[in-house]
Amino acid sequence: MNEGMIPADLPLRNDLISEEPYGAPQIDVPVCLNVNENPYPPSHAVVRSIEKRIREIAPTLNRYPDREHMELRQAFVDYLAKESQASLTTDQVWGANGSNEIMLQIFQAFGGPGRAALGCDPTYSMYPEYARDTFTQWHTAPRNADFTLDVDRTIEAIRAIEPSIVMLTSPNNPTGTALPMTDLKRILDFCQNARVAGAADGVHPIVVVDEAYIEFRDPGTPSAATLVNTYANLAVSRTMSKAFAFAGARVGYVAASAGIINCLRIVRMPYHLSAVTQATALAGFDHTDDQLAQVGHLRELREQTAQWLREQTYKGEPLEVAPSQSNFLMFGGHFDDRGMIFDEMLRRGVLIRVVGPDGWLRVCMGTDDEMARFREALTASMRAVE
Numbered sequence: 001m002n003e004g005m006i007p008a009d010l011p012l013r014n015d016l017i018s019e020e021p022y023g024a025p026q027i028d029v030p031v032c033l034n035v036n037e038n039p040y041p042p043s044h045a046v047v048r049s050i051e052k053r054i055r056e057i058a059p060t061l062n063r064y065p066d067r068e069h070m071e072l073r074q075a076f077v078d079y080l081a082k083e084s085q086a087s088l089t090t091d092q093v094w095g096a097n098g099s100n101e102i103m104l105q106i107f108q109a110f111g112g113p114g115r116a117a118l119g120c121d122p123t124y125s126m127y128p129e130y131a132r133d134t135f136t137q138w139h140t141a142p143r144n145a146d147f148t149l150d151v152d153r154t155i156e157a158i159r160a161i162e163p164s165i166v167m168l169t170s171p172n173n174p175t176g177t178a179l180p181m182t183d184l185k186r187i188l189d190f191c192q193n194a195r196v197a198g199a200a201d202g203v204h205p206i207v208v209v210d211e212a213y214i215e216f217r218d219p220g221t222p223s224a225a226t227l228v229n230t231y232a233n234l235a236v237s238r239t240m241s242k243a244f245a246f247a248g249a250r251v252g253y254v255a256a257s258a259g260i261i262n263c264l265r266i267v268r269m270p271y272h273l274s275a276v277t278q279a280t281a282l283a284g285f286d287h288t289d290d291q292l293a294q295v296g297h298l299r300e301l302r303e304q305t306a307q308w309l310r311e312q313t314y315k316g317e318p319l320e321v322a323p324s325q326s327n328f329l330m331f332g333g334h335f336d337d338r339g340m341i342f343d344e345m346l347r348r349g350v351l352i353r354v355v356g357p358d359g360w361l362r363v364c365m366g367t368d369d370e371m372a373r374f375r376e377a378l379t380a381s382m383r384a385v386e
């Protein structure tokens, strides 16, 4: 059977018929700059810690792991204190298999039939999938032309739609746009008194800030995690997959009020985080500085690449670059056939991403060598398509 073929006699849910599995192509090419990973592998010290911790738990694998993953939750607390100056306790954090699972749990707990969720387009394309999978209606409010959040329109949409979940993303994917704290606070304040359609009076929406790329922000900029003690309706989703250079470990986490965490505990699968995953994540946190060692360099590379891109032209017009606080850049703005540029790049061994509004492409920061190949391939690809 062809990959993707679904026999017509299987009782697939009606709303899933003709849906495709989500995911960027996993193609074996020399330069992969399409899924916003950190290009630097774990240090030897991290690899040794992983070996040691997994050796320790291996003889206990006949038993289920700690369902509450308390040691790991303490590690999240310590990391958030160090990285974001957030003062939290273990009942205010919670882990899962990637922040994708964190956010799915949020939709399972707070979405559902008769409920709606709101995001600000363009944004991360998995949000509508969490909504679909939990029978939650998905709505979007448009961003400003420069991709910053249009706070007034977002608040207006919250008033009109009465969602139970407001999904904000900082920095946003695919645009890289940061959400200033003043804008976030306006939305949080509004949601503290906003209504949720179909729910009792006195029930208010929760605001999720997806901070998957937050470690790449300008140093000194606060994380929404610092607001968790102030706003009981705030959940800040984080991940080890990006700056923390641990995408393969599949560990995400959330900082929120203990009440929100207790709601997530209702919908989680029993023992959802394997003992191997917990041990691996703890090994990463044994060496936080090693894991984050290249973040500053990747940030500089982002600025240099943005500058270089702005100096390039396509059909006589300079390329546009969306200001980014993440490890990727959305660029172009006027690629009239972005698929052709993507294909030309791929032919030259460089995989980027067709995502975001028409006319734009996205590239994430690789090693210095990979970025040199990116620049060469993009120059040649634009000349080939023009």
Ligand code: PMP
Pocket (backbone or CB within 6 Å): 035, 036, 097, 098, 099, 100, 101, 124, 169, 172, 173, 210, 212, 238, 239, 240, 241, 247, 250, 251, 252
């Ligand atoms: N949020 C955003 C904005 C993302 O871009 C991604 C990954 N592409 C995720 C969440 C999910 O990452 P993970 O499940 O690896 O934590």
